[in-house]
Every structure is written in structure tokens, then in C-alpha cells.
Amino acid sequence: MQSEAPTSSPRHVAIIMDGNGRWAEARGLPRTAGHRAGVERVREAVRTAGEAGIEYLTLFAFSSENWRRPEQEVSDLMGLLRFFVRKDLAELHRENVRVKVIGCRQNIQPDIRALLTDAENRTRENTGITLVIAFNYGARDELVRAARKLVEDVQSGVLDAAAIDEAAVSGRVDTAGIPDPDVVIRTSGEQRLSNFLLWQAAYSEFVFLPCLWPDFDRAAFHEALVEYAGRERRFGVVSAPCIAVGS
Template sequence: MAKTMRSTAPLNAPRHVAIIMDGNGRWANARGMPRTAGHRAGVERVREAVRTAAEAGIQYLTLFAFSSENWNRPKEEVSDLMGILRFFIRRDLAELHSENVRVKVLGCRQNIEPDISALLMEAEDRTRDNTGVTLMIAFNYGARDELVRATRSIVAAVTAGHLDAAAIDEATLSAHVDTAGIPDPDLVIRTSGEQRLSNFLLWQAAYSEFVFMPCLWPDFDRAAFHDALAEFSRRDRRFGAVPTPNLAVGS
């Protein structure tokens, strides 16, 4: 039987946390190391982030692993990244499964090398029935591309007569994006001090809280994760509404 990590969740823990894992290359450059070394160090933080999320009672953790724009990086670096991905899945899938983690992959599946596509499918299929943290890996992912793909799917449904165009609403689009059936992220974290979304979850992050961490991703340890969660706990989330004053009796 798969084991479930013990939760130490605060009452106001976010249900869904998404992380833009930024700064691997700069971390390596600062140490006179090749960028690949930074990416490998970043993988270790992925493992720790999953464990920390489970312990904190976070139900969904989305990690921006490889964007659709990252293909424009030097070929050697892209090749190294693909090798790291292969290594991570082959080595860690059994452990993730034993820890009751469910894996879901976001992003476009076209034009991906067949063995990587097969590994991603294996990760999803093998962990499909797990009930612990859902780990969503955004691979070959870009939010604008996601919205284009969702739009095409909706148009096809209308053309086929399965959907009334007049009935299209926000829920319709949410049902056709890669995170269909998953709650929107409560918290988006970005490491390395950069303060932008970089084409990540543009639709889903409409009301997310943002925490920008100064540390580079390979330095984003358990303590840094908890610092981000503590910052989230101090936020007053109103979702566009005006809070109703809580007036004491007789005031």
C-alpha cells in the first residue's frame, strides 16, 4: 500500500501552489560551473519541494519545468535538460508513486521525442489513482499556446454541434485548458528575484497571490518554501469584493 506523508498543514495553507523555478543557470555561473550543474542542483530542490508541499497539506503543486520558449536555448543546454528529465522520471517515479503522489503533465505533447512522451505518459498512468499531492509538471508549456489549443478545442466542439456558441462562458474555457478539473493556484512563487509570469498559467492565475523570492531555485529549500507560505498566510484575499465591516454590537 502506498504511504501518505504526514501533513502539518496550517489552517490557512494554500490548496494549490505553482512555482516558477528560476535561476539554475545563474546559480551555476556564480560558482564557475556549467549551467547543467545548476539544472541538476535544481532537480534536488524539486524532490524537496514535493515533500514540503505534502507536509504542509498542499494538495496541488505545479512546477514550471520547461517552457515552449525554452527550445530557443542553445542546443547543448536543451539536450542536457532533456537528459535530466529522463533521469528524473526513471529514478524518481517509483519513489513518487510510493509516496502516493499523483503526476500530471501540462503542456503541448506534439513534437516531443517519442521516448520522453512515453515516459511522461508512464508517469501519469502509473500514479493516476494516487490520492496524495498532485504534482503537475509544466513541460513544453506556454500559457498563450494553452489558450490557443483550448480555443481550437472549443471551436471544434461548436462546429460538431456538441456545444452552443452562445453558452460559452468562463467555465467552458476552464474545462478546456490543461488544468481542467484542478483548482486555480492560490499562490504563485517565483524564485531568483524576477517579478513576471513568463507566460505561465495566465488564465489560472487571475486571482492568485504572488510571492517573489530573492533566492535562486537551487537555494529554495524547505525554510524558503515555508517563508513563502507564511507570506501567503498574511494576505487578505478579497477576489475583487469589498470586505463587509465586522461591527461590534453597540458600536
Template sequence: MQSDRAAKTPRHVAIIMDGNGRWANARGLPRTAGHRAGVERVREAVRTAHEAKIEFLTLFAFSSENWNRPKQEVSDLMGILRFFIHKDLAELHRENVRVRVIGCRETVQSDIRKLLDEAEERTRENTGVTLIIAFNYGARDELVRAVRTIAEAVSAGNLDPASIDEHTVSDTVDTAGIPDPDLVIRTSGEQRLSNFLLWQAAYSELVFIPCLWPDFDRKAFYEALNEYAHRDRRFGTVSAPDIAVGS
């Protein structure tokens, strides 16, 4: 499968993991069952990223809007997160995976925040796939926090407003030091970003997969990678064949 994509492997893949609830509803199961099934796909996605030599994998685990879901579902999701970190952190560490977390942590329960901090600290020196977990994350909130930080630096006299450019923002958002995603995948057939990496995805290739997240297996991941491999990424420029035709 890798040979089909030749050398066109994205360095950074971001995934909106959508459809857990619908997967469970279609089977007459509680929504929690869908979220639990989705955790296994997280494990498989990390293994596939390693196999495909993807350096960075970002997973949209819990948005800042998800707190508006029914209290029991939110409670179940927090329980699943606790279980995942307790159960999988040691294995991720053994597999040389580095964990990073993006999103606002200030309003998160203290024990969850401690687990997220522990996951980052324990794997900080690992050099394999970097797994970026977007938790309590919303792109607009991220940009507001970045603008506030920049404004404070200007107010303190530490930053000249005239020097503010794209690099200033990129160095201030949650993903500072991480390359922008080359490919954003969304499962479940929905075709929108839903407040995910709005700054970083400016030039990302978007692939929308019809299957629900608990059905997103290794084969589906490679199909998305193959779709990416056939895209012509020009970043606003004109390709050589187009220049020849237009000349």
C-alpha cells in the same frame, strides 16, 4: 512553522523555478550543474508540499520558449528529465504522489512523451499530493489550443456559442479538473509570470523570492507560505472592516 500559518494553507501552489543558470554561473560551473542542483530542490519541494498538506503542486519545468536555448543545454535538460523520471518515479509512486503533465506533447520526442505518459498512468490512482509538471508549456499556446477545441465543438454543432462561459474555458485548458493555484511563487527575484498559467492565476497570490531555485529549500518554501497566510484574499469583494469604515 505550520502553526504560524494557522489554517491558511493554500490548496494549490505553483512555482516558477528560476535561476538555475545564474546559480551555476556564480560558482563558475556549467549551466547544467545548476539544472542538476535544481532537481534536488524539486524533490524537497514535493516533500515539503506533503508535509504542509498542500494538495496540488505545479512546477514550471520547461517552457515552450525554452527550445530556443542553446542546443546543448536543451539536450542536457532532456537528459535530466529522463534521469529524473527513471530514478524518481518509483519513489513518487511509493509516496502516493500522483503525477500529471500539462503542456503540448505532440512536438516532444517520442521517448520523452512515452515517459510522461508512463508517469501519469502509473500514479493515476494515487491520492497524495498531485505533482503537476508543466513541460513544453506556454500559457498562450494553451489558450490557443483551448480556443481551437471550443471552436471545433461549435463548428461540429456540439456546443452553442451562447453557452460558452468561464467554466467552458476552465474545462478545456490543460488544468481541467485541477483547482486554480492559490499561490504562485517565483524564485530568483524576477517579478513576472513569463507565460505561466495566465488563465488560472487570475486571482492567485504572487510571492517573489530573491533566492535562486537551487537555494529554494524547505525554509524558503515555508517563508512563502507564511507570506501567503498574511494576505487578505477578497476576489474583488470588500472585507467586513472596509465596509464598516466606509459606511
């Protein structure tokens, strides 16, 4: 039976797209086939999020740890990224999607760095959904880089050390200016963050789905949104119990 539509939609959804390799291996295919199938789901996820009124969609595309994968697989992933940006950027721009890339830009191929920068620049003024691509991203690395910025700002006199607070840190992480994710979805049945948005996900809801990423279709996205809509978000605050008069 189909679930009812969610009564409330999150502003910001973040997704750990997991399971491409396992999807391919289960079908006797090379892992690259799983990554290619996963790209199709990226396109569908962006459309579905836009239709659901979601303002920000963050996708964990390539972690800073993924460089440790076999060289051929990394090469294939870089090729897919080049293909996706070159093929889909014009359509994303036409659909009024704004692209933002988070992660470390150092030590990546110059042509990929240029593609990512072009995607951001070309869509900067768009006012539709913001697609945040986490590429060469690791949350611990992000926090280290934010700490360095804080030190530099203190040393240069821009910031007083005594004024460092949560807002100061939030203003120096990669997602500065973007609201924290309301919900983090992970496919493949794994139940961990894997160094993803550790600072930003402090009060996020988590939805773990058993399906592998290439099987994450519109219905699966809808299922995750329905589960989110049923959550009660308290942000550490507990409502006081009602006391009956005369008790």
C-alpha cells in the same frame, strides 16, 4: 528569528523555478550543474508540499520558449528529465503522489512523450498530492489550443456558442479539473509570470523570493507559505464598511 508557522495552507501552489543557470555561473560551474542542483530542490519541494497539506503542486519545468536556448543546454535538460522520471517515478508512486503533465505533447521526442504518459498512467489512481509538471508549456499556446477545442465542439454540436463562458474555457485548458493556484511563487528575484498559467492565476497571490531555485530549501518554502497566510484574498470583492448605530 524563525517565522511562525502559517495559519492557513493553500490547496494549490505553483512555482516558477528560476535561477539555475545564474546559480551555476556564480560558482564558476557550467549551467548544467545548476539544473542538476535544481532537480534536488524539486524532490525536496514535493516532500515539503506534501507535509504542509498542499493538495496540488505545479512546477514550471520547461517552457515552450526554452527550446530557443543553446542546443547543448536543451539536450542536457532533456537528459535530466529522462533521469528524473526514470529514477523518481517509483518513489513518487510509493509516496502516493499523482503525476499530471500539462503542455503541448506535439513535437517532443517520442521517448520523452512515452515517459510522461507512463508517469501519468502509473500514478493515476494515487490519492496523495498531485504533482503537476508544466513541460513544453506556454500559457498563450494553452489558450490557443483551448480556443480550438471550443470551436471544434461548437462545430460538432457538442457546445452551443452562446453557452461559452469561463467554465467552458476552464474545462478545456490543460488544468481542467484542477483548482486554480492559490499562490504563485517565483524564485530568483524576477517579478513576472513569463507566460505561465495566465488564465488560472487571475486571482492568485504572488510571492517573489530573491533566492535562486537551487537555494529554495524547506525554509524558503516555509517563508513563502507564511507570507501567503498573511494575505487577505478578496477576489475583487470589497467588504462594506461598518456603520455605527446612531452616527
